[in-house]
Each structure stands twice: as structure tokens, then as C-alpha cells.
Amino acid sequence: MRIMHLSRASIMVWQFLLPLIEEQTRRGHNVSVCGSDDAYADTLREQGIHVVTHQLERSLNPWAIVKAIVCIKRHIRAQEIDVLVCHSPLGAGVGRLAGWWAGVPCCVYFAHGLPCVPGQNKIKWICWLLIEKSLARMTDALLVMNQYDEQLGRRHLMTSPQQVTRVPGMGIDLARYHGGSSQAVRQQLAQSLGVSQHAKFVLCIAYMIPAKGIYVYFQAAQKICQVRDDVVFLIAGDGPHEKALETAAFATGLGDRFHVLGWRDDIDELMRACDIFTLPTYYFEGLPVSILEAMACSKPVVATQHRGCEDVVVPGETGCLVPVRKASALARALLKCIMDEPLCRRLGEAGRRRVEREFELTHCTRVIADAIEKACVR
Incomplete structure (x- = not known):
């Protein structure tokens, strides 16, 4: 089959879809990508993947959207695509309209988190539901990653419940993310930050927007720093609020305790160097990859009672879940882990076993590839 993966941003394909594309190619499918025209598209081309671009920006400008739909329709017809797999809310909305117009035989919406949160x-929730319900008429199959989206898709979006398939996320490379020795990395990290390697390191990895809980994390750090002087808070990632968060840390006198690391390519090493991982998100989560990566590195996780997080973290077994937007609750949960090393060790070991059992990369990739193939024969 000729399969096209469509995403608004090529970075999403580069970060998450390469194993799936490799598996589909191994099965004999002709796989291409339609994404943004940038350095990540060039990187995909260097790996031998056929990439076309759509010029769709993160904008709701009607004229830009119409131009993108026309462009995508032309790509679909030119390549005689059999299966269009759409990713991300904006990319999936525009992609499904283009696929319907182009008459693509099978259109799959791979929801990495439905916009109804x-x-x-x-x-806003009702508006998104109505939009998704309208687009569902142009969709042959819906792939989701969590229970909330699965129930929403079956009850309110798709014509038949059989059109909805729940998959276990994109999977984690257990050879890269593991609980091995981190002493050298920890020592190097502490030295670069000018702190003691014997401090307790709390890590958050997130796109720098409020909905990822970055300011809730900062407020929790402020509370903990009032009662502990041996805890260092780290946050890695880029985004529009990166500088604002860093400025807030220095303005409140936490510049030496709360470190904004920016974009990092050594996430696996950061995971192994930290003591506790947290993600206080209330964003459009599907299945948070960073939480799974932390669990694979045998780290206890403190996350929110939110879609996606609840599907990964088992309270009391692999970590803790706290209410969204509640800095005090987050601080209490983090302090509980900070003060109880045996608990952290037990939670981390259980988290690693859970990832090995349910979220290993090859297993997840094959499940997704199977689901897409089955969608085409219904």
C-alpha cells in the first residue's frame, strides 16, 4: 500500500514516527510524509524518506488553511495514496478534508490526544467535539492512546465503536532508557549547575507553555525550597515561556535552585541523573512519552489526575497523581518522595517493569502498524 503520514510539523514525525515508518516499510508498504518545510523535513529526507510539504502554520487563518488543503490534495493524488494517516489536531483536521476531497480510499486519524480535554x-469542549464529530464522517478509523479518548471516540465521534482502536502509545526504547548507573552523569550535571551532586534532583521535561504545568511546578518548587535546602529543580524543553520562567526563577531568588535547561538532546542521561520525575500537565495529552521514559529509567513519577497520565501512572505502585493546577498538592507529593528513598526505589522499579511489560518500542510499533492495516480492510 502507498501510505502517507501527515502532520502539521515535521519535527513530530522525526521525534515519534520513525520506528513506525521503518516497520511499515519493512512490511513492503511505500511510505511518505507530508509535513512542514524545515530542517526536520531535510533530516527525514536524509534518512531516505520521501517528504512533501504543505506550508501549514500553527494558525487558524482561513486562507492559509484553504491553501494547505489544496496543496495536500494535490500531493495525495500525485502519489496515488491508498492510506492517509493524519496526526495532531490541526494537521488531522486539514488532512482529512484534503483526503476526502482527493478521494483517498482510507483515512486514519491517529489522535495523540483529542482536543476535547x-x-x-x-x-470550548463542545466546539471541539462538534468539529471532531463533523470530521469523523471523513474518517475510516480512529487510533487513540488513552481510555478517555477511546470512550469519547466510541460514544460520540465514530459511526461504529469498531472504528476506534486504542494503542499503547509510540513505545519506549528500553536500550536507551534504562536504570543503569548515573553517577558520572550526575556529577557532571551538578558541576555544570554549580550545585552538590548529593542534592536531590527533581526533573520536569515539557514544552514551555502554561498548560504543561510549568508554573505549577515552579510554585511547588518555591514551597519546597522554604523547608528544604538540599533539593534542586530542573526543567528541560523549549517553547514561548522558556525565558519568562527563567526570569521568574531569578526574580524570586531561586536562580540557584530552579534551573531552566532549555532544549536537550541527552534526555536519557538527565532521566538517569535525577531522583524524581514530575509532569504536572493539563494539556492535550495522549500518552505522555516523558513519563514513560522516566519510568523506563526506574524513576518515581509525580503527575496529575489527567488524561494520559492516569493511563500510565499507577498511584502507590509506580508514582503519585495529584489534582491539576494544585501547586500545594504537587509539593506535598514531591516532598513525600524526597523524604522516602525506599519508596522512590520501589516506585521506580515497578515503573520499569510496567514499561517492559506494556510499552516496549517494538511491541507498540507493531500494534500500531497492525491497527492501520486492519483499518484498510474493514
């Missing part, structure tokens, strides 16, 4: 403003 628990706790969302009701009007």
Missing part, C-alpha cells in the same frame, strides 16, 4: 472550558 477533561476540565476544559465547556463551550
